[in-house]
Amino acid sequence: MVENYKRHFKGNVTLxxxxxxxxxxxxxxxxxxISPDGDALGSILAFYFMIKAFSKKENLEKKVSIVIADELPKYMKHFEERELIKNYDEFKVEGMSDLFISLDCANQERYGKSVEIKKLCKESINIDHHVSNTEHADFNYVxxxxxxxxxxxxxIEIFGIELSKKMAEFMYLGIINxxxxxxxxxxTEHTFEVCADLxxxxxxxxxxxxxxxAMSVEKMNLFGDVYKNSVIDFEKGFIYYYLSQKQIKEFNLKKGETDGVAEIMLxxxxxxxxxxxxxxVDGTIKGSLRCNDKYNVNEIxxxxxxxGHVKAAGFKTDLPFEEILKKISEKL
Ligand SMILES: [Mn+2]
Structure with missing residues (x-):
């Protein structure tokens, strides 16, 4: 393993x-x-199996549940372990839990309705990799x-457990996502070291x-429209595309099928x-930003x-699209 690979750390607790x-x-x-992606889902399933293996090794009785307050993307049909993930609405709260752990959540808004479950837990832990993390739990590690x-x-090393194929596949899903x-x-070098292990x-x-x-026909149609109708400001190297609710219905796009648009434009x-x-659906606008070396989208x-991150970030706002463009252009 590469020594000292650790990058920018914040929080009040060690792993x-x-x-x-x-x-x-x-x-x-x-x-x-919410709007769980391959990293959210992959890491949470890998972590679940790791906690299970750790409990078994230590001979501990432990109840571990996974709740995500949103629909899962279509490709999860390929993983039977998706059944372990309960939607908030079907999750039955049985009294107070000892520990609430969020993975991949930069702020508490990202929990969605699961925030209600956090309130019923004695302690909370936030483990994340977004530089914008707001340290929203009792114990934070970023x-x-x-x-x-x-x-x-x-x-794997901290728990002293063996890396199973299942854990490895789900970590890999997170990494490639x-x-x-x-x-x-x-x-980084460390990413490849980990992947070799996986x-x-x-x-x-x-x-x-x-x-x-994999790309659905619906997503292919969306990408076709993105390539055709994106607007480019050549001077600033800025490209943008707006997708309305009306178009989402016309293209028949499901949850997660708009992932990757900001990437292909860049x-x-x-x-x-x-x-x-x-x-x-509520009329607000969700923005996904990606950039190369010239800008910092976490700031934008x-x-x-x-x-989010320096090269990949997002936001949600009530402002109209024209206003969003204006504010961004002023920054460039
Ligand atoms: Mn992530």
Whole structure:
């Protein structure tokens, strides 16, 4: 393993202390963010199996549940373990739990309705990799690492457990989701070290990449429209595209099928910044920002109280699209 790979860290607890809290807790609820992506889902499932293996090794009785307050993306049909993830609405709260752990949530809004479950837990832990993390739990651990998939891998050693094929596959899912299959600049030497370990444990890179990067006909139609109707400001290297609720219905797009739009726009030659703005059911706008070296989208997203990473960030706002464009242009 590469020594001292750790990047920008904030929080008030170490992973070892988190492991100790997990050891002591008799009941644990795990959550990840709404609009769950491959990293949220992969890391939470990997972590679930790791806690289970740890409990078995230590001979501990532990109740572990996973709740996500949202629908799962279509590709999860390929993983039977999706059954372990309860939607908030079907989750039965049986009294107070000892520990609430969020993964991949930069702020508490990202819990969605699961925030109600947090209130019923004695202690809360936030483990995340977004530099914009607001340290929203009792115990916080934030590392500037490519993905939660890569972050949770460290618990193999801390828990003293063996890396199973299942854990490896789910960590791999998280890593390729958040690195765009190793294309983004958040990939480090350590990412590849971890992936080598995951492949040794049986993770099938080809199978997992095919599952999450497969494209539905609906998504193909959307991407066609993005390529045709994106607007480019060549001087600033800024490309943007707006998707209305009306279009979402016309294209028959399901949850998660608009993922990747900001990424494909940034691939256009000469582009430094991309914005994908999607109108939500409630009329607000969700923005996804991606950039190359010239800009910092964590800062740009913060204009709208959003955030994320330097090269990938998001926000949600009540402002009309024209106003969003104006505010962003002023920053460039
Ligand atoms: Mn992530």
């Amino acid at each position: 070892e202390e988190i492991a100790e809290k997990i050891k002591e807790a008799k009941s644990i609820v795990l959550t990840a963010h 590392e500037d690492i490519c993905s939660m998939g890569e972050l949770v891998h460290q618990f 958040d690195t765009g299959n190793f294309r983004h600049d958040n990939v 492949m040794r444990a049986g993770a099938n890179n080809h199978k997992i990449a095919n599952i999450i990067f 691939k256009i030659d000469g582009m430094e910044l991309s914005l994908f703005a999607r109108e939500e 997203a913060s204009i709208f109280n959003g955030g």
